[in-house]
Amino acid sequence: MDLSGFLSVIQVKRLEVQTDPQDTSCYSYDASNLESLPAAVIFVKNTQEVSTVLEAANYFKIPVTPRGAGTSLAGGTIVAPGGVVLSLTQMNKILEIDEENLTATVQPGVITFDLHRAVEKLGLFYPPDPGSVKMSTLGGNIAVNAGGPHCFKYGVTKDYVLGMEVVQANGKVIRFGGKYIKNVSGLDLGSLFIGSEGILGVVTEATLRLIPLPEIQRTLLAVYNDLDAASETVSDIVRNKIVPATLELMDQVSMQLIEKARPANLPLDAAAGLLIAVDGPADQVAKEMKVVEAICLRNGAREVRVARDDAEQEKLWEGRRSANGAMSQNCKAFIVEDTSVPRTMLPEMVRRIKEIAGRYNIPCAVLGHSGDGNVHPHLLLQELTEDEWARADKAVDEIFRAALDLGGTLTGEHGIGLVKKKYLNWQFSSDALELMRLLKVTLDPNNILNPNVLL
Ligand SMILES: Cc1cc2nc3c(=O)[nH]c(=O)nc-3n(C[C@H](O)[C@H](O)[C@H](O)COP(=O)(O)OP(=O)(O)OC[C@H]3O[C@@H](n4cnc5c(N)ncnc54)[C@H](O)[C@@H]3O)c2cc1C
Secondary structure, three states: OOHHHHHHHHHHOOOEEEOOHHHHHHHHEOOOOOEOOOOEEEEOOOHHHHHHHHHHHHHHOOOEEEEOOOOOOOOOOOOOOOOEEEEOOOOOOEEEEEOOOOEEEEOOOOEHHHHHHHHHOOOEEOOOOOOOOOOOEHHHHHHHOOOOOOHHHHOOHHHHEEEEEEEOOOOOEEEEEOOOOOOOOOOOHHHHHOOOOOOOOEEEEEEEEOEEOOOEEEEEEEEEOOHHHHHHHHHHHHHOOOOOOEEEEEEHHHHHHHHHHOOOOOOOOOOEEEEEEEEEOHHHHHHHHHHHHHHHHHOOEEEEEEOOOHHHHHHHHHHHHOHHHHHHOOOOEEEEOEEEOOHHHHHHHHHHHHHHHHHOOOOEEEEEEHHHOEEEEEEEEOOOOHHHHHHHHHHHHHHHHHHHHOOOEOEOOOOOOOOOHHHHHHHOOHHHHHHHHHHHHHHOOOOOEOOOOOO
16 A cells, blocks of 8 residues: 555646545544544546546555545445545536436536436426435435435336446446436446445446426325334335325434424324325325325324425425434434335334334434335434443344344445444355455455445
8 A cells, every 4th residue: 555656646647635634534424423534535526537546546555435425324435544535526517417318417426406406497307315315416326326215106226327437446437328218238237336335436427317207296294193003004005006205204202303403393292103295197196195194094193284385395304304413413423224124024123123222221213214114213322331332232233133034134225334344244145245245356356445345
């Protein structure tokens, strides 16, 4: 590892770089509880610069962590010792919106919400909407195959990536896919890079699929005195062949903390709430809202509140999106997990999370994109003593065991990152892990790309 050799190339090529810890220290963190100070942060403006950085890093064997907005909850941007950050935030242009082919071509540093706004003005829709939508970048979304509330009906990020440009660890640039929907030519390299958490290559451009913007969206909040009844409702809605645009579960702790941080008129005495949005043509939405309301009531909802207008609807969603911030204001640190189980197992998963957290005496808020079985338990740490961390670690272990027992997975959308690496062999056989390692070694023989993460 020769950092000074690497930095001298970066200087000769006149790339923007910071090395003073006063400037770089904020790149030590993401939204996980981990930190590690990078040796340098390099800000790239185009694909050529990314290629230059990786070629030099590969030669001097410097670990490189690609970084978008740094909102990873899994420690995906925590640099390896002696490593540098490759910041993609200045590559933030929407290069083209093609209204006839229904595509958008973007650089990786575009904030997801900026794409939403740009295409919505044209009556188009890019559905993936992580809770971090106003901060996170499309490159980061692709690198973890991000989800969000809309993914129940519309699918996750990978369902919208048609083409990509990727810079490999050796600096070589490859492109695959394009503006076409159907494509079975060659191996599907896109699926290799999507969700690979920056360990196989750096995404420098993407062509994304757009769809027509639904005519209207309406939101309701179903209020329950019983958490089980709320999670049982989810399956009943789907059994009735209704696929709402979103189907979000919040338990009492979540609603109380959200309400304290960002009042949205959530009921503080209720055990749970389901935030459900239905979208489509106006007449169909009106019909489906009535059916959803009836299903909630027959599953034990004590009340169903339909948002009267767009402002009330947005207030509810802003509240939901602010959940992580709300949690952080009410504890010294929190651990958010991201298990995903078959939808029918959701009620059992929620019950087990509550039971496990209770047994280890850790306050726990549960919310999640329950329509697709994706549950986020938030363990709210109050003391940060060794004993509390140890209890939390054990609780997390048991939560993962429960998710795998119920036929689920360790992470639905946040990625493995640094945080969940130790659990990978609980989910995958040694042969499967060996194949993953073989791919990594083939694409990155010097192990420079995000070597801390995933494997
Ligand atoms: C409040 C809050 C709510 C959230 N809600 C959701 C949610 O609902 N759904 C969800 O899926 N996630 C959610 N997240 C997690 C996080 O926002 C997502 O993982 C997001 O996709 C990360 O984007 P980013 O730009 O911040 O990427 P970063 O955090 O910067 O990076 C994430 C990973 O991608 C890699 N990476 C970044 N850019 C590139 C690139 N161009 N090429 C290759 N690798 C790259 C990094 O090395 C890292 O491993 C939430 C986070 C917060 C803080």
